Amino acid sequence: MHHSNFDDFDHDSHMRQAFDAAREAADRGDRPFGSVLVRNDKVTMVDSNHVLTKNDIRRHPELHLAYRACQELTQESRAETVMYTSTEPCPMCAGGMVTAGFGQVIYSVSSNEMVEFTGTKPSVRSREILNGISNVVGPILNDEGRQIHDEFDW
Numbered sequence: 001m002h003h004s005n006f007d008d009f010d011h012d013s014h015m016r017q018a019f020d021a022a023r024e025a026a027d028r029g030d031r032p033f034g035s036v037l038v039r040n041d042k043v044t045m046v047d048s049n050h051v052l053t054k055n056d057i058r059r060h061p062e063l064h065l066a067y068r069a070c071q072e073l074t075q076e077s078r079a080e081t082v083m084y085t086s087t088e089p090c091p092m093c094a095g096g097m098v099t100a101g102f103g104q105v106i107y108s109v110s111s112n113e114m115v116e117f118t119g120t121k122p123s124v125r126s127r128e129i130l131n132g133i134s135n136v137v138g139p140i141l142n143d144e145g146r147q148i149h150d151e152f153d154w
Contacts, residue, residue: 006082006104006135009041014084015108015141021048021061022086022148029053032152035061035085037069037102039077045069061085062093066100079103086145087114088138094129105130107138108145117149 014036021034025048033049045068050059058064062085069078078101088107089097097105111123127136139145 005041009038009082011084011106011140014038014043014082015086015106016144017043017046018084018086019108019141019144019148021046025049025061026148026152032148033061033085033087035065035083037065038082038084039080044081058092060090060093062089063096066093066096066102069100069102075101082106083134086148087111088136089126091124091126091129094124094126097126097130098133102134104135104137106140107136108141109149110139113139113146114149117152117154119154 017036018034021036022032025034026032030049030052035047036043037045045065047061047064049061051057062083065083069081073081081102082104083102084106087109088111089105090111105126111125115122130136
């Protein structure tokens with residue numbers, strides 16, 4: 001795994017792009033989740049939640065970006081890629097990300113915190129599912145990430 005240069009990435013800037021994608025999703029009538037893929041400190045792909053507007057339960061941004069990455073990038077490239085995501089990936093997304101094999105996954109709001117907003121039960125943490133595959137880091141910019149969920153009508 002190539003973690004050597006990930007510490008030098010502009011974490012705040014990349015996470016704020018994920019936040020922008022989450023707000024776009026909420027504005028169009030989807031749930032407020034957004035993610036970006038970053039390689040060599042540059043955003044290469046952006047996605048947001050489309051579950052409601054596309055009537056597709058698979059369209060969480062993390063899973064869709066994992067799918068695209070597997071189609072478009074080599075395994076080596078994916079290992080050099082970091083996913084920044086506004087909220088910690090759910091078990092479905094983390095499962096898909098096992099195949100993608102991203103070097104690092106960085107979230108703002110944890111899945112445990114989401115229980116406060118959605119009232120659902122805590123899910124299996126992404127760190128457990130991705131153990132030994134992707135280094136899961138978070139929370140970062142937690143107050144900003146939480147604000148997006150505070151403003152959403154859960």
